[in-house]
Amino acid sequence: MTSGRGALTALHLLLVWAVTAVAVPTLGFGLLVSAWSGGAGAAVPVFAVGVPLMVGLLAAAGLPVRTVVPLCGSARQRFGWAALVFVLGTLGVLAGLAAYGGDVDLGSATTRIVLTGVPYAVAAAFFVPNRWVRLGAVAALGVAVAYGGFVGPARSEVRRHEAEVAWYQEHAELLYLGAVPPGMEVSRAEVGPAYFGVDYRTVRQDAFASLLVRPPLTPTPRCPEFEEKGVTCTVDAHGEVRTVRELADGGRAVTLTRLHGGAEAEVTSQTVDESGLRRLLNTLHPLSDTELEELMREKKIDHRT
Template identity: 70%
Template sequence: MTSSQGARTALHLFLVWATMVAAVPTLGFWLLVTAWHGGAGAVVPALALGVPLTVGLLTTTGIPVRTVVPLCGSVPQRLGWAILVFVLGTLGVLAGLAAYSGDVALGSAGTRVALTGVPYAVAAAFFVPNRWVRLGAVAALAAAVAYGGFIGPTQSRQRQHAAEAARYRQHPELLYMIATPPGMRVARAEVAPASFYVEYHSVRQDAYVALAVRSPLTPKPQCPEPAEKEMTCTVDGHGEMRTLHHSPGGVITLTRRYRNAEVAVSSKMLDEPGLRHLLDTLHPLSDTELEELMREKVIDQRAAG
């Protein structure tokens, strides 16, 4: 390929790109407006008019290379070439729309408009009888497939995961955990606007420990008044509140203030020393622990109200 032919080929591919950048979004917007006002039945006449006009515009971009690209040598050949490029390029645009609907990032609105012309330019490059031009088209196609099929979806999942973790951490002052009791595992965790709740169950589901972290309702722990039936409540000199429900297999609850939160741990199987030991292991929820809760799908978020 001579320098003159190379220049005409570059101009040709640029014209294909620029023409379709202008035509495809316009056609898409026109079809959308037509469907909005006239329903699905009005789209067919719009397509019957818009597609031939677009193909006609695309045909003119083959004129600079009529002596370089065999399929652009005559008007009928250029028309056939334009139809092929339009079909192949439109398939590429549809693939891009599918990737975008799957939350694959394609840049700003301006970038997405500019990208609409790329599949047509790549399709046109395959018809240029030059090894390097076709290799460039293959490289562009491979890059698009790799990004749209693998890299983009992976980045999308990472963004979604990070956004989900950020939602759970909207109130970090309430996100505390205790050491998992021996023989138990986290069965459920719930994040609410003013509380964080975790349940630990034994493997055989015959015992549990519950951790509740909430915003304090009173300046210091105090037993409910009037006292609830079948419940004993005491507050010691360290500000630690103990409640005992006098029922078969009664639940013991220890409540302690920790920084700006009120933390309560409850159990039917552990006594006071055991619960106090668990409270002594209280620590902020780490990224590793949050990742594990999300991976095991045991954490959920409750909306306000």
């Protein structure tokens, strides 16, 4: 390709990009406004006028290369070429919208407008009878597919994961976990606006214990007043509150509550004995990143607003 033909080709592709980068967002905005204000029927006239206008603008962009691109040699051929470029470029724009809808980062609003014209310029490049121009178009298409189909979604997933972790760690001062009682496993954890709860269960679901970490209910540990019968409560010298509820079936539920740092930790169970509950309290430690990742991976943690 001579320097003159190369300059014409560059001007041609630049014109295709510039025309579509301006016209396509304008057409899309017009369709959106008309559909929003008057329903889908109101968008039909805008579409019927906008599409032929777009094809006409693209045909005009093909004028500089009527001696370079065979399909732009005559007016009839240029309009056929323009229709092909419009269809192929629009497919690229729709693919970009699908990627953007999948939370793939496409930059700022200005960047997205600039990118709108790229699929049309790439489509036009495939019609230029030059190996290097077409190789450039293939490379651009490959980059777009790789980013939109693989790199972008992977980065989006990382951002979502980081946002979810930050969401769970919003009240990190309450995120404490104790050693799992023997024979049990963490079955569920829940982060609330002012609490962190963990349920421990056996595999057969025949034993249960729960941990609740929250801001202290009172400045100093004390027994609350219970209206129901069969409840006893004591506070030892270390400030641990022990509450026992006698159950109708003859069993009992034991609750131990103590201050832990700036939070109040409470463990309750009908099946784990007091020594096991105290071991749970004695082994409380801040929830580590590894433990949080494991809970998230196994879908055992939830967030409640």
